Amino acid sequence: MSVNATPAGADVAADETATRGGGRHAAVPTQRAGRRARAPLSENKRAERRLGWLLCAPAALVMVLVTAYPILYSVWLSLQRFDLRFPDQREFIGLENYVTVLTNQFWWTAFGVTALITVVTVAVELVLGMGLALIMHRTLVGRGIVRTAALIPYGIVTVVAAFSWRYAWTPGTGYLANLFDGSAPLTERASSLAIIMLAEIWKTTPFMALLLMAGLALVPEDLLKAASTDGATAWQRFTKVMLPVMKPAILVALLFRTLDAFRVFDNIFVLTAGGNETSSVSMLAYNNLIRGLNLGIGSTMSVLIFLTVAIIAFVFVKLFGTAAPGSDDGERR
Amino acid sequence: MAVETTTRAKVRWGLLDVIVVVFALVPVLWIASLSFKTPATLTDGKFWPREWTLDNYRTIFDTDQFVRALVNSIGIALIATLIAVVLGAMAAYAISRLDFPGKKLLVGVSLLIAMFPQVSLVSPLFEIERQLGLFDTWPGLILPYITFALPLAIYTLSAFFKQIPWDLEKAAKMDGATQGQAFRRVIAPLAAPGLFTTAILVFIFCWNDFLFAITLTSTERARTVPVALSFFTGESQFEDPTGAICAAAVVITIPIILFVLFFQRRIVSGLTSGAVKG
Numbered sequence: 077m078s079v080n081a082t083p084a085g086a087d088v089a090a091d092e093t094a095t096r097g098g099g100r101h102a103a104v105p106t107q108r109a110g111r112r113a114r115a116p117l118s119e120n121k122r123a124e125r126r127l128g129w130l131l132c133a134p135a136a137l138v139m140v141l142v143t144a145y146p147i148l149y150s151v152w153l154s155l156q157r158f159d160l161r162f163p164d165q166r167e168f169i170g171l172e173n174y175v176t177v178l179t180n181q182f183w184w185t186a187f188g189v190t191a192l193i194t195v196v197t198v199a200v201e202l203v204l205g206m207g208l209a210l211i212m213h214r215t216l217v218g219r220g221i222v223r224t225a226a227l228i229p230y231g232i233v234t235v236v237a238a239f240s241w242r243y244a245w246t247p248g249t250g251y252l253a254n255l256f257d258g259s260a261p262l263t264e265r266a267s268s269l270a271i272i273m274l275a276e277i278w279k280t281t282p283f284m285a286l287l288l289m290a291g292l293a294l295v296p297e298d299l300l301k302a303a304s305t306d307g308a309t310a311w312q313r314f315t316k317v318m319l320p321v322m323k324p325a326i327l328v329a330l331l332f333r334t335l336d337a338f339r340v341f342d343n344i345f346v347l348t349a350g351g352n353e354t355s356s357v358s359m360l361a362y363n364n365l366i367r368g369l370n371l372g373i374g375s376t377m378s379v380l381i382f383l384t385v386a387i388i389a390f391v392f393v394k395l396f397g398t399a400a401p402g403s404d405d406g407e408r409r
Numbered sequence: 410m411a412v413e414t415t416t417r418a419k420v421r422w423g424l425l426d427v428i429v430v431v432f433a434l435v436p437v438l439w440i441a442s443l444s445f446k447t448p449a450t451l452t453d454g455k456f457w458p459r460e461w462t463l464d465n466y467r468t469i470f471d472t473d474q475f476v477r478a479l480v481n482s483i484g485i486a487l488i489a490t491l492i493a494v495v496l497g498a499m500a501a502y503a504i505s506r507l508d509f510p511g512k513k514l515l516v517g518v519s520l521l522i523a524m525f526p527q528v529s530l531v532s533p534l535f536e537i538e539r540q541l542g543l544f545d546t547w548p549g550l551i552l553p554y555i556t557f558a559l560p561l562a563i564y565t566l567s568a569f570f571k572q573i574p575w576d577l578e579k580a581a582k583m584d585g586a587t588q589g590q591a592f593r594r595v596i597a598p599l600a601a602p603g604l605f606t607t608a609i610l611v612f613i614f615c616w617n618d619f620l621f622a623i624t625l626t627s628t629e630r631a632r633t634v635p636v637a638l639s640f641f642t643g644e645s646q647f648e649d650p651t652g653a654i655c656a657a658a659v660v661i662t663i664p665i666i667l668f669v670l671f672f673q674r675r676i677v678s679g680l681t682s683g684a685v686k687g
Contacts, residue, residue: 121508127588128509135500135559136515139522142556146533153533211429215422216415222426224673225433231665231676232437233617235635236658240440243651248452251439278436283680290681335524342619346639358528358620365532366624374532382529389524 147382153375160369173376182360183377189269190356194337197276201333202326204277205284212285213292230282238346241275265352272354275343280336284329291325292318331392335385357381437662444655451651465656475657477629478637482661485547485633486615489554493611494604496555497562502592504563505570516563523560527553531624538625545627553621558611565610568682569603570596606679609668616664634661 157169177183212223229237244250247260261267295318303313319326341358344350350359357377365374439456444465446458453459469475504512534553535544543549573596581591597604622633632640638657641650669676 123588124507125509128503128507128512131499131503131507132511132515135496135563136518138496138552139518139556139559142534142552143522143525143530146530146537149537150529150533153536208429211422211425215426216419217423218426220673222429223677224669225430227669227673227676228433228437228666231613231669233619233635233658233661233665235619235638236440236662237436239638239654239658240436243443243655244436244439248454249443249651251454251456254454278432282433286677286680289677293681332524335526339526339528339620341528342635345619345623358526361528361531362620362624365535371532371536374535378529378532381526385524385526385529 147378150375150378153371154379156372158370158372158375160371169372173372174380177373177376177380182355183357185353186355186357186360189354190338190340190358192269193273193276193340193356194334197273197280197337198330198333200273200277201281201284202330204281205288205329208281208285209288209292213289226282226285228282229279230286232279234279234342235346237279238275238343241271241278241343242347245271262348263352265354268348268352268354272340272343272347275347276337276340279343280333284333287329287332288322288325291322291329294325295321327392327396331389334388334392338381338385338388357384437666440655440662441659444652444659446652448649448652451649465652466660468653469657469660472653474629474637474641475634475653478632478634479660481547481629481631482616482633482635485550485554485631486612488547489551489558489615490608490612492551493555493558493562494566494608497559497566497607497611498600498604500559501563501566501570502596505567506575519560519563522557523564525557527557527620531620534621535624544625545631547631549625550618550621550631550633553625554615554618558614561614562607562611565607565679565682566600566603569606569679570600573599602675603679606672606675609672609676610679613665613668616661 154173155168155170156166157172158166208226212219212226215222242262244252245261247253253261259267261271299317299321300313303317308316339358340356341362344354344356344359345362348354350356350363355363358381361374361377361381364370364377368374442456442458443451445461445463446453447460447462447464450459500515503509504516530553538544538549543552575596577595577599578591581595582588586594617635618633619635619639622636623639626632626636629637634657638654641654641657
């Protein structure tokens with residue numbers, strides 16, 4: 077729930093500016109800043125602070141208004157019976173919606189599907205992404221070509237890629253459909269899930285690789301050479317030299333991809349539309365809202381998904397502490 | 410001996426390169442190939458078209474449905490990108506240059522937004538935007554796009570801003586420029602490449618979105634291409650929309666391909682610089 081805590085903090089900080097900085101010197105500080113050498117330090121500091129707050133305010137405001145307020149609002153909605161088809165029956169029902177969702181078999185199936193997709197795709201992407209990062213970083217030939225090609229899956233619209241995979245596996249139309257004699261893989265659960273994961277992995281491995289490549293760039297060449305001279309094999313150089321240096325980058329990549337994978341929606345929407353029990357939690361929330369027009373249940377799912385993601389993020393940050401991205405950012409100027 | 414090993418190493422790396430390129434390109438080539446197939450050969454299951462046609466492209470550009478969606482996509486993505494980059498640049502400048510309490514908080518908040526499950530906003534935003542009259546309008550999509558593009562913009566831009574020679578700013582200030590003037594006249598031009606890279610990344614993000622576009626729109630007023638694609642049904646009930654879908658898919662892939670071809674170096678540096686150092 078840390079997201080909900082921050083906007084309040086931001087407001088406090090903003091209020092402090094108003095009282096401490098004051099409108100008194102509104103026009104003065106810009107001049108003072110120009111004559112930094114002569115002006116007293118505190119004046120300068122104050123001007124700097126005010127400018128900092130002014131510059132950050134619009135971005136902070138937009139981010140907080142569009143995320144914190146709706147998520148609080150959805151907590152409120154989740155405590156109500158609220159079906160847009162029967163607006164008259166709207167009433168406060170406490171935690172009843174949560175009981176409904178958490179005892180619902182579809183929710184848990186979707187939750188399982190989402191968890192499975194997240195775990196499998198992130199694990200495969202870590203391995204493939206590491207390979208791709210090594211290729212992009214160390215290849216002796218065609219580095220530009222390889223990087224350009226790898227960026228295509230990253231940049232392409234997910235829906236477009238999903239259609240490409242869908243038609244590839246459609247019997248009659250697709251070049252891949254004939255691999256498994258005459259069956260229609262997108263009509264069966266296991267093969268559908270496999271194809272969804274394939275599409276996810278294809279699309280997001282390059283992003284994983286780019287994040288890992290950023291870590292690879294931090295590995296000192298000298299260290300690798302020294303290890304090589306000391307007789308370390310390629311595998312030893314990788315595990316004993318590269319991996320430890322890359323650890324922060326790996327954790328950042330894992331965190332971002334895990335949370336991103338948990339939101340899987342576009343590929344499922346296009347590939348199976350959630351048929352054969354392949355819905356993710358996002359698919360289910362979407363269906364409840366748009367098809368079912370049930371704001372109460374939809375909001376309950378929103379809150380539950382938010383909590384799950386918050387827990388995942390919290391566990392990552394707790395486990396890996398200072399390796400979390402941005403944690404050391406405040407200290408730097 | 411040494412020459413031989415490098416040749417062999419080159420061949421080995423070359424093979425790996427080829428695997429990556431094939432893996433990355435096959436799905437793209439496949440959908441392009443489908444878009445050029447005639448209705449008769451569409452279901453032949455061959456990777457390359459046997460008969461080529463541009464009819465699919467003619468069809469989609471003749472239909473209002475696609476053209477409207479394309480205009481929506483371009484307009485919404487451009488406006489959202491512009492606003493996100495301006496707001497992001499202001500915040501990133503403050504983060505990389507100024508000392509003020511609350512800086513850490515802002516960095517933390519943007520990190521939280523970057524990890525925020527967007528689907529959680531779908532239900533509440535649907536209801537809020539309906540009440541405010543933003544549902545199914547351009548601003549209704551631009552707002553969430555800006556929000557989720559901002560962390561990306563702030564992180565990438567502060568990484569870029571940290572590499573700028575700030576002594577120039579000091580020099581400008583000694584010559585009597587204010588902090589604001591120093592920002593606009595000296596630093597902004599130096600920061601242009603970073604701004605441009607960020608703009609590309611943000612544009613790709615907005616161009617890509619499907620979840621908000623499908624939940625916060627209901628008509629052609631604001632529906633973007635990815636959503637229009639998923640609703641394509643063909644001109645009559647009996648017409649297979651596959652060719653049209655593929656043609657439309659290729660059209661919205663073209664800007665991505667162009668970005669990647671011309672700005673590969675910038676995109677890679679933009680994505681990696683923001684990543685390691687936070």
